[in-house]
Amino acid sequence: MSQYRTFTAEDAVAWAQKFGGLDNPSVLVRAQEVGDGNLNLVFKIFDTQGVSRIVVKQALPYVRCVGESWPLTLDRARLEAQTLREHYQHCPQHTVNILHFDPALAVMVMEDLSDHRIWRGELINNVSYPQAPRQLGEYLAQVLFHTSDFWLQPQQKKAQVASFINPEMCEITEDLFFNDPYQIHERNNYPATLEQEVAALRDDAQLKLAVAALKHRFFSHAEALLHGDIHSGSIFVAEGSLKAIDAEFGFFGPIGFDVGTALGNLLLNFCGAPGHLGIRDAAAAREQRLADIREVWTTFAERFQALAAEKTQDAALGYPGYISQFLQKIWHDAVGFCGTELIRRSVGLSHVADIDTIPDEEMRHACLRHAITLGKALIVIADRIENVDALIARVRQYS
Amino acid sequence: MSQYRTFTAEDAVAWAQKFGGLDNPSVLVRAQEVGDGNLNLVFKIFDTQGVSRIVVKQALPYVRCVGESWPLTLDRARLEAQTLREHYQHCPQHTVNILHFDPALAVMVMEDLSDHRIWRGELINNVSYPQAPRQLGEYLAQVLFHTSDFWLQPQQKKAQVASFINPEMCEITEDLFFNDPYQIHERNNYPATLEQEVAALRDDAQLKLAVAALKHRFFSHAEALLHGDIHSGSIFVAEGSLKAIDAEFGFFGPIGFDVGTALGNLLLNFCGAPGHLGIRDAAAAREQRLADIREVWTTFAERFQALAAEKTQDAALGYPGYISQFLQKIWHDAVGFCGTELIRRSVGLSHVADIDTIPDEEMRHACLRHAITLGKALIVIADRIENVDALIARVRQYS
Numbered sequence: 001m002s003q004y005r006t007f008t009a010e011d012a013v014a015w016a017q018k019f020g021g022l023d024n025p026s027v028l029v030r031a032q033e034v035g036d037g038n039l040n041l042v043f044k045i046f047d048t049q050g051v052s053r054i055v056v057k058q059a060l061p062y063v064r065c066v067g068e069s070w071p072l073t074l075d076r077a078r079l080e081a082q083t084l085r086e087h088y089q090h091c092p093q094h095t096v097n098i099l100h101f102d103p104a105l106a107v108m109v110m111e112d113l114s115d116h117r118i119w120r121g122e123l124i125n126n127v128s129y130p131q132a133p134r135q136l137g138e139y140l141a142q143v144l145f146h147t148s149d150f151w152l153q154p155q156q157k158k159a160q161v162a163s164f165i166n167p168e169m170c171e172i173t174e175d176l177f178f179n180d181p182y183q184i185h186e187r188n189n190y191p192a193t194l195e196q197e198v199a200a201l202r203d204d205a206q207l208k209l210a211v212a213a214l215k216h217r218f219f220s221h222a223e224a225l226l227h228g229d230i231h232s233g234s235i236f237v238a239e240g241s242l243k244a245i246d247a248e249f250g251f252f253g254p255i256g257f258d259v260g261t262a263l264g265n266l267l268l269n270f271c272g273a274p275g276h277l278g279i280r281d282a283a284a285a286r287e288q289r290l291a292d293i294r295e296v297w298t299t300f301a302e303r304f305q306a307l308a309a310e311k312t313q314d315a316a317l318g319y320p321g322y323i324s325q326f327l328q329k330i331w332h333d334a335v336g337f338c339g340t341e342l343i344r345r346s347v348g349l350s351h352v353a354d355i356d357t358i359p360d361e362e363m364r365h366a367c368l369r370h371a372i373t374l375g376k377a378l379i380v381i382a383d384r385i386e387n388v389d390a391l392i393a394r395v396r397q398y399s
Numbered sequence: 400m401s402q403y404r405t406f407t408a409e410d411a412v413a414w415a416q417k418f419g420g421l422d423n424p425s426v427l428v429r430a431q432e433v434g435d436g437n438l439n440l441v442f443k444i445f446d447t448q449g450v451s452r453i454v455v456k457q458a459l460p461y462v463r464c465v466g467e468s469w470p471l472t473l474d475r476a477r478l479e480a481q482t483l484r485e486h487y488q489h490c491p492q493h494t495v496n497i498l499h500f501d502p503a504l505a506v507m508v509m510e511d512l513s514d515h516r517i518w519r520g521e522l523i524n525n526v527s528y529p530q531a532p533r534q535l536g537e538y539l540a541q542v543l544f545h546t547s548d549f550w551l552q553p554q555q556k557k558a559q560v561a562s563f564i565n566p567e568m569c570e571i572t573e574d575l576f577f578n579d580p581y582q583i584h585e586r587n588n589y590p591a592t593l594e595q596e597v598a599a600l601r602d603d604a605q606l607k608l609a610v611a612a613l614k615h616r617f618f619s620h621a622e623a624l625l626h627g628d629i630h631s632g633s634i635f636v637a638e639g640s641l642k643a644i645d646a647e648f649g650f651f652g653p654i655g656f657d658v659g660t661a662l663g664n665l666l667l668n669f670c671g672a673p674g675h676l677g678i679r680d681a682a683a684a685r686e687q688r689l690a691d692i693r694e695v696w697t698t699f700a701e702r703f704q705a706l707a708a709e710k711t712q713d714a715a716l717g718y719p720g721y722i723s724q725f726l727q728k729i730w731h732d733a734v735g736f737c738g739t740e741l742i743r744r745s746v747g748l749s750h751v752a753d754i755d756t757i758p759d760e761e762m763r764h765a766c767l768r769h770a771i772t773l774g775k776a777l778i779v780i781a782d783r784i785e786n787v788d789a790l791i792a793r794v795r796q797y798s
Contacts, residue, residue: 149618154573155566157618162561167554174553178715205720212721215713219548219556220621314614316577321604322611 003104004061004074009033012043012056019100019109020045020054028053039072039248044114052114054099059106059248073168076248077106082164083250084110086225091142094135096236096245113243116236123232123269124276124354126285133292135242136235136262137299144255145307147225150317161222166251169228170218173249177340178215181347182208190347193365197372198347210379214336222252230258231265231341231352256333259300263334264341264375266293267395268354271342271371275358286399290392297334297388301327335391336382342375374398402503403460403473408432411442411455418499418508419444419453427452438471438647443513451513453498458505458647472567475647476505481563482649483509485624490541493534495635495644512642515635522631522668523675523753525684532691534641535634535661536698543654544706546624549716560621565650568627569617572648576739577614580746581607589746592764596771597746609778613735621651629657630664630740630751655732658699662733663740663774665692666794667753670741670770674757685798689791696733696787700726734790735781741774773797 007015009031017025027047035042035057045054059077081101088095100109119132145151152160180187182201190198201207227234228249236243270289273282305323312318345352346368355371358364377398378385385391406414408430416424426446434441434456444453458476480500487494499508518531544550551559579586581600589597600606626633627648635642669688673681704722711717744751745767754770757763776797777784784790 149615154570154618158564158566158569162564165557165561167557170557171553183714205718208715208718209721209724212715212718213724215715216548216721216725219553222619222621315582316607316611316614319604319607319611322608322615325608325612326615 004106006060007041007043007056007058007105007107009043012041012058013045015056015100015102015107016043016045016054016109021099022053031056039076044112052112055110055112057108057110074106076166076169077101077108078103079164079166079169079250080246080248081108083225083227083247084245086147086160087139087143087227087244087247090146091139094139094242094244095143096243113236113238113245116238116241116243118233119235119237119242120232120265120269120353122237123266123289124272124357126273126277126281128288129237129239129242131240132235132237132242133295134299137296138303139242139244140230140258140262140296140300141303141307143227144224144258145304145311147252148223148255149314150308150312150323153313160225161252164225164251166228166249169249170251170253173228174215174218176348176350177344178211178218180349181343182211187349188347189349189351190368191361191365194347194368194372197369201343201347201372201376204376204380206380207376210336210382211340214333214340214379217254217333218257218337221254223255224252225250226253226255226258228253228258230261232269232354233265233352254330254333254337256330256335257337259297259330259334260337260339261341262296263293264338264345265352265354266296267338267342267374268345268352268371270395270399271374272352272354272358272367275355275360275363275367290395294388294392297331301331331387332383332385335378335385339375339378339380339382342371342378346371346375370399403505405459406440406442406455406457406504406506408442411457412444414455414499414501414506415442415444415453415508420498421452430455438475443511451511454509454511456507456509473505475565475568476500476507477502478563478565478568478649479645479647480507482624482626482646483644485546485559485649486538486542486626486643486646489545490538493538493641493643494542495642512635512637512644515637515640515642517632518634518636518641519631519664519668519752521636522665522688523671523756525672525676525680527687528636528638528641530639531634531636531641532694533698536695537702538641538643539629539657539661539695539699540702540706542626543623543657544703544710546651547622547654548713549707549711549722552712559624560651563624563650565627565648568648569650569652572627573614573617575747575749576743577610577617579748580742581610586748587746588748588750589767590760590764593746593767593771596768600742600746600771600775603775603779605779606775609735609781610739613732613739613778616653616732617656617736620653622654623651624649625652625654625657627652627657629660631668631753632664632751653729653732653736655729655734656736658696658729658733659736659738660740661695662692663737663744664751664753665695666737666741666773667744667751667770669794669798670773671751671753671757671766674754674759674762674766689794693787693791696730700730730786731782731784734777734784738774738777738779738781741770741777745770745774769798 012031017028028045030046031043041058043056044052047053062071084098097111227247234246266289273285308323355367411430416427427444429445430442440457442455443451446452461470483497496510626646633645665688672684707722754766
């Protein structure tokens with residue numbers, strides 16, 4: 001029986017040799033810890049040629065950036081492995097492949113994606129992956145459809161809902177998305193110069209009612225097995241390839257949350273573009289982000305609709321027209337959740353490099369202000385934004 | 400260790416002596432099986448004076464009226480005991496008291512309510528219990544509020560959602576409420592003379608879209624721990640007292656389902672009244688049912704609102720005004736689910752005595768037709784019925 005211990009580089013190599021599925025595991029000789037997240041150790045395992053071949057990821061029992069004072073369940077590794085395996089089953093082309101999981105050690109062995117890069121960095125540097133938005137829409141459609149009531153048998157769905165109950169990770173989202181930015185909280189993180197904009201978030205009845213409704217849906221609407229944190233830092237891209245990773249926030253929740261998180265991170269990049277690029281490049285990058293948003297949504301909606309038309313199991317839900325009606329509801333949810341992502345990444349604990357790495361302070365603050373203004377507007381008017389063209393028009397209006 | 404066996408009267412007496420909590424258990428001497436439901440044995444346990452003192456209820460491993468060909472999980476007894484105990488904790492005055500539960504035998508020992516009567520029979524006979532509607536509204540408010548996200552801590556709620564997953568009983572509801580009446584199915588049960596009205600249910604796009612949305616909410620909206628079957632046959636009444644029983648359909652679902660079931664059974668009685676009473680009495684009974692409906696809803700809504708204002712734990716959900724907004728959503732859900740109850744009790748497998756015991760065939764068919772027409776209208780226009788007065792006006796319009 002394995003018991004929890006923090007992995008050393010040697011442990012990681014041994015684990016990769018044992019569970020990496022290589023024909024000649026002895027070529028694996030060296031590990032490098034490359035984790036830049038807050039919650040985990042991530043080792044790349046190199047062969048004798050110096051090529052990274054396998055990744056070994058271990059959950060830490062505390063939040064890394066804060067230290068041992070913020071303990072965090074190791075069970076999240078089980079939930080991550082389970083979520084990624086479930087998603088892989090439905091969309092292997094866009095989900096990282098989990099080769100082995102040990103629950104007691106909270107260790108996953110997974111495919112190496114060293115030939116890929118984190119999408120967020122590429123977006124910031126304005127490196128184009130023309131297929132990525134369509135692939136992200138495809139991923140969302142496949143994994144969310146195949147874990148929804150349209151596809152799963154009712155008994156199977158209920159068993160899955162139970163096995164993906166994820167209280168500790170959901171609590172982080174509940175706090176960081178829906179509580180902290182709308183109250184005075186020590187976890188909040190924004191420059192003093194934005195105090196007025198942030199204070200206004202605490203004092204806007206329409207906004208707080210809309211945020212309450214979104215939080216309530218996050219609490220109670222078990223529509224599909226979400227990734228739960230599908231921002232551009234959880235997405236690896238290469239030419240013609242896109243892979244989702246890091247699913248420790250996976251649980252059965254409102255589909256619009258995943259869609260909104262994905263769209264929200266494209267909008268955060270939109271907000272930050274003028275801080276990283278010259279005027280013309282920034283304008284072009286912004287147009288590209290709006291086109292990306294259109295493509296993520298339309299691909300998602302068209303593919304989900306097509307899957308539902310072809311494969312819906314349930315007699316009532318399969319009635320012609322219902323899926324369109326439900327997609328419209330997902331859309332409005334997505335716009336609202338997208339707004340909460342903009343706000344919590346500007347005001348709350350965890351920011352995005354798209355804005356935070358802008359060297360010029362004044363510009364950085366202007367971009368934060370832009371994200372707050374846009375996020376607030378989207379939350380409040382989500383139910384009146386009828387489609388992705390209307391969203392894009394609104395984004396232009398607030399730019 | 401106890402293993403499952405079907406209880407005899409002697410077993411029931413022994414169990415009541417052991418677990419009934421009486422100071423002098425030896426006075427319990429005789430059991431009578433009184434179950435009139437389809438799923439369980441129910442024994443009343445009498446003392447030497449011939450007074451019923453304790454009830455012993457055992458779940459059968461099959462549906463009684465159909466026989467052993469329709470097996471049904473014994474785990475429903477655990478879910479019933481758990482649901483009633485949870486509800487009792489929040490509303491002891493209106494929930495039957497479970498004294499003991501044995502999971503292997505699927506046996507509950509519970510308080511005797513022989514001084515109460517089943518509300519449905521009393522409603523049919525036009526016997527008035529003036530406090531019953533208010534008490535039912537109070538029960539619904541207390542048990543649904545205290546098992547919702549307004550009251551439970553998020554981690555506690557999620558653990559409860561998992562422990563109340565109830566796939567087999569939910570499947571019965573999913574089939575009987577949302578599938579069977581809207582398709583040709585051997586379980587359906589209606590007189591041939593209504594074939595035209597029933598056929599129209601299978602062929603109405605607006606209706607089927609609305610039913611799909613209601614079923615989807617039943618599948619996915621885990622708002623509170625529902626009773627799951629709170630019709631007037633699951634409610635005992637006496638002067639000044641009301642007790643809910645029979646909670647084997649308990650699970651975390653949309654609050655409007657319980658509220659709509661309760662209102663729907665009052666409307667079914669409304670529809671059946673002319674079949675049991677003279678013209679004047681029937682008219683008076685109908686007015687009383689409409690007043691009852693108003694009182695159930697207004698009590699529920701006012702009490703839920705007051706509980707939320709006083710006790711909501713969640714920072715976002717506690718924002719002033721959100722509870723009203725959510726109650727409005729519950730209301731529309733309730734009207735829709737109420738409509739499905741009218742339809743499934745007229746067309747589907749399981750009918751109500753309020754209509755089925757009407758001696759005159761023509762009158763009985765007219766009452767069924769009325770329930771179908773009214774149910775269909777309520778489902779389709781649920782989102783446009785703004786409040787209980789509007790509902791009552793619509794009911795008059797369709798009478």
